Amino acid sequence: MAKARVLDKRRRSIRNIRKITRTMxxxxxxxxxKAMDRATAATAYTQRITHVVRSLARAGQEVRHPLLVxxxxxxxxxxxxxxxxxxxxxxxxxxxIRLALKRWSEWQEAGIARMTLExxxxxxxxxxxxxxxxxDERYTQFEDQPKFDQVDQLATRYLDEYAxxxxxxxxxxxxxxxxxxKQVTVVETLLPLAAxxxxxxxxxxxxxxxxxxxxLPSAESILAEVVPMSFKVKLFKCFLDAAVSxxxxxxxxxxxxxxNAGQMIKMLSLAYNRARQTQITKEIMEVIGGAEALK
Amino acid sequence: xxxxxxAVVTPERQELEVxxxxxxxPLYDGExxxxxNHSPLIGRLGFGELRVVDQGQVTxxxxxxxxxxxxxxxxxxxxxxxALPIQQLDAEAAHAQLRRALKMPxxxxxxxxxxxxxxxxxxxxxxxxxKR
Numbered sequence: 001m002a003k004a005r006v007l008d009k010r011r012r013s014i015r016n017i018r019k020i021t022r023t024m025x026x027x028x029x030x031x032x033x034k035a036m037d038r039a040t041a042a043t044a045y046t047q048r049i050t051h052v053v054r055s056l057a058r059a060g061q062e063v064r065h066p067l068l069v070x071x072x073x074x075x076x077x078x079x080x081x082x083x084x085x086x087x088x089x090x091x092x093x094x095x096x097i098r099l100a101l102k103r104w105s106e107w108q109e110a111g112i113a114r115m116t117l118e119x120x121x122x123x124x125x126x127x128x129x130x131x132x133x134x135x136d137e138r139y140t141q142f143e144d145q146p147k148f149d150q151v152d153q154l155a156t157r158y159l160d161e162y163a164x165x166x167x168x169x170x171x172x173x174x175x176x177x178x179x180x181x182k183q184v185t186v187v188e189t190l191l192p193l194a195a196x197x198x199x200x201x202x203x204x205x206x207x208x209x210x211x212x213x214x215x216l217p218s219a220e221s222i223l224a225e226v227v228p229m230s231f232k233v234k235l236f237k238c239f240l241d242a243a244v245s246x247x248x249x250x251x252x253x254x255x256x257x258x259x260n261a262g263q264m265i266k267m268l269s270l271a272y273n274r275a276r277q278t279q280i281t282k283e284i285m286e287v288i289g290g291a292e293a294l295k
Numbered sequence: 296x297x298x299x300x301x302a303v304v305t306p307e308r309q310e311l312e313v314x315x316x317x318x319x320x321p322l323y324d325g326e327x328x329x330x331x332n333h334s335p336l337i338g339r340l341g342f343g344e345l346r347v348v349d350q351g352q353v354t355x356x357x358x359x360x361x362x363x364x365x366x367x368x369x370x371x372x373x374x375x376x377x378a379l380p381i382q383q384l385d386a387e388a389a390h391a392q393l394r395r396a397l398k399m400p401x402x403x404x405x406x407x408x409x410x411x412x413x414x415x416x417x418x419x420x421x422x423x424x425x426k427r
Contacts, residue, residue: 038308042307042308048372052363052365056337148307214334215338219337225339
């Protein structure tokens with residue numbers, strides 16, 4: 001009965017694994033929904049702030065701000081890598097890390113004097129540690145629901161550094177959420193800030209009646225506030241996107257793991273039944289053989 | 296009298312979406328009342344209280360933590376980092392922040408700006424918490 005028992009044991013353990021992966025899938029689904037709600041709620045703010053910028057632009061105010069101007073030389077570049085705190089989410093972390101390494105070596109070739117690396121998520125931290133790359137800042141506090149206050153602290157520091165000239169460029173590597181079936185790992189340059197709104201949106205908005213706005217205290221001072229704010233929101237969006245994508249990746253990975261476990265159980269059941277049958281046949285033969293010999 | 300739609304949006308979520316006949320927003324230099332058919336406006340907000348008045352009654356009172364306000368076609372949109380109903384303000388925490396801020400050094404221009412901001416924020420919160 002040796003072989004059949006081994007097979008049965010394996011089958012049982014795979015059943016347990018399937019239970020675990022199934023639960024993880026359900027948890028990821030629930031978390032994904034929550035993260036998704038937060039991400040959609042955040043778009044309201046982004047849209048409004050874009051609207052404000054557009055109104056400023058339409059009022060003849062030139063959108064000009066120190067954050068929008070690239071520094072003359074790129075000496076200090078910073079790479080912010082957003083990974084997950086946990087694994088078991090398919091290629092999610094690996095993709096981000098691969099892209100980050102690529103950008104890092106590009107910068108090395110370009111000869112940027114000082115490069116700093118900031119990593120969020122335990123997975124990314126251990127991956128860079130394994131490659132013996134020095135990490136300047138590490139964050140593990142961003143779970144599946146990043147808070148704006150937390151991101152705000154980071155953003156304020158980057159803004160200060162950029163203003164002081166100790167930072168010339170900030171790139172963020174994260175997984176961008178496009179829709180439920182598509183998430184892309186991207187590197188985005190957040191500082192210097194690119195144009196504040198996309199041309200397509202502007203074209204769509206054109207036919208509307210232009211309103212004459214009154215600015216309190218003045219258009220310039222509002223612009224001076226809007227630009228840093230939109231940077232913060234952009235960074236926050238990166239974190240939210242990364243959180244949503246992580247949950248989706250985990251959902252998909254766990255779903256296929258559950259399916260695989262199911263298939264394996266099927267195969268093992270077949271093998272187990274066959275082994276058991278062989279065993280029974282063998283025993284019957286032995287009994288018959290013994291009876292025959294006694295005659 | 297017509298109705299004005301008022302929305303408060305933070306980066307995390309839409310905090311409030313109500314209608315009222317008169318809205319008071321805290322601008323950087325004092326309060327601004329917005330009635331029906333107010334002219335389009337974009338303004339910078341300070342720390343202070345948002346009041347929505349409907350039929351002579353104050354229906355909503357919120358603490359607003361800076362940001363912007365946009366007024367157009369009887370829609371008032373407040374973009375702010377933080378918005379809290381007045382009842383939820385934590386006076387103790389504000390007192391603590393004030394004490395901390397008063398002890399902060401103010402040697403450079405930036406330090407002074409940060410200190411002033413924290414003090415103004417804390418004082419407004421304490422004031423509003425006392426009014427409820």
